[in-house]
Amino acid sequence: MSRDLANRPASAADISEAEAFLAAHPEITAFDLVLIDLNGIARGKIIRRHELLPIFRSGRHLPGSILGLDVTGEDVEDTGLVWSDGDADRRAWPVAGSLVPLPWTSPPRGEVRLALYELDGTPMDADPRHALARQVDLLEADGYHPVLAYELEFYLLDRERTADGDFQPLRLPLTDERPEGIQVYGVSELDRLEPFIDAVYRGAEAQGLPVETMISEYAQGQFELTLRHGGALRAADDLAMLKRLIRALAVRHGMMACFMAKPFAGRAGSGMHVHASLGDAAGENLFADHGEALSPLLRHAVAGLLETMEESMLVFAPHFNSWRRFSAQSYAPTTPTWGTNNRSVAVRIPTGSPAGRHLEQRAAGIDSNPYLVGATVLAGMRKGILAKADPGPETTAYAEATGDDLPPDWRGAIETAGSSAFLKEALGERLHHVFLALKRAEYRRFANEVTALERTFYGEIV
Helix, strand or coil: CCHHHHCCCCCECCHHHHHHHHHHCCCCCEEEEEEECCCCCEEEEEEEHHHHHHHHHHCEEEEHHHHCECCCCCECHHHCCCHHHCCCEEEEEEECCCCEEECCCCCCEEEEEEEEECCCCCECCCCHHHHHHHHHHHHHHCCCEEEEEEEEEEEEEECCCCCCCCCCECCCCCCCCCCCCCCCCCHHHHHHCHHHHHHHHHHHHHHCCCEEEEEECCCCCEEEEEECCEEHHHHHHHHHHHHHHHHHHHHHCCEEEECCCCCCCCCCCCECCEEEEEECCCCCECCCCECCECCHHHHHHHHHHHHHHHHHHHHHCCCCHHHHHCCCCCCCCCCCCEEECCCCCCEEECCCCHHHCCEEECCCECCCCHHHHHHHHHHHHHHHHHHCCCCCCCCCCCCCCCCCCCCCCHHHHHHHHHCCHHHHHHHCHHHHHHHHHHHHHHHHHHHCCCCHHHHHHHCCCC
């Protein structure tokens, strides 16, 4: 047996997947290799058709420093993945089921997503996908099979900015007019966006993405897409792929897809709500109601999420802009509360079929990494379940902030995350270190910047 085959991870995609794809798609001559970094950014390279099978056979070397890049793509030495590591290569292997066409490209290309491993075939523990896989394994060892679904809120914007450099809402394709007013759930806005929506649904079908409902959300140019629930790893993969699909199609329709948590002051922020449940080996929902009462297992899971929310906020709100999303009466939770049929809480129990009961974690912004969010949510649920924790009384009205339940800002979240034993366990010690190094480096860059508002306030005043 060759050394490459001996070190091949058991989870790597089988070469038969690539052989079948190439036979079915003779028109595709190039492929995007995509690795999702800690900021949720797709990084990689484009290869030619003849290079695909060797990657499925033997993997492809990539520098470990690709996971030590900040949000601007610059190396962060404090991650331990750059010069102190000799910028060493690891080996990337294809993720099973991820080889798909890119329906927006001409000439046509394909895409395969990668996960990073050490040269001996063990998971490279700074790869966020492995953090989620580890939490899935821990729950499955306890007899629980996690099911997740993500909601994706985003803005479609005009590619041309205002004279002041600000974003502005898109022009709707069928009328060339900008949407006026909020028009939440407005169907006219969706109808006038029809060419883009049709391209999204066709693209999602071509890529096997379980995209469902599209909604006009609570601001001009803001929309939401939902994904059908599935296994935890596949659900996070789907979210990462859908963001890439929407961004690429928006460009080709003359628009910009914006996944900032808060692109406009005074308008709604964009969340990444996570729906979660646990099944047994036969697929039965263990969160299903017990008679007229909520399942004790569900209540324990909710309690774990509330208990760990303060320590988890850097994962849910990882950027400077993320913290602008949290404000009173904004549909973004400002305190660790829970409730049934209440959108102001951090953990909501939606109405619906008792057999399909699940929880919805509402703290994460769309600018967060779906693998890190999934790992942290599952770890919080598991902590509550193991402790048989009680979430306390539910909130039945608007969830008022108490003032000290969550970090006050990005810097506070970085400090809280840095001292959190829970988050270190949820992400893994190395990933926790790398993630904190990236966030601290990004914070320093913001802290060193003198803004236009500072010059306006203080220039000739103080």
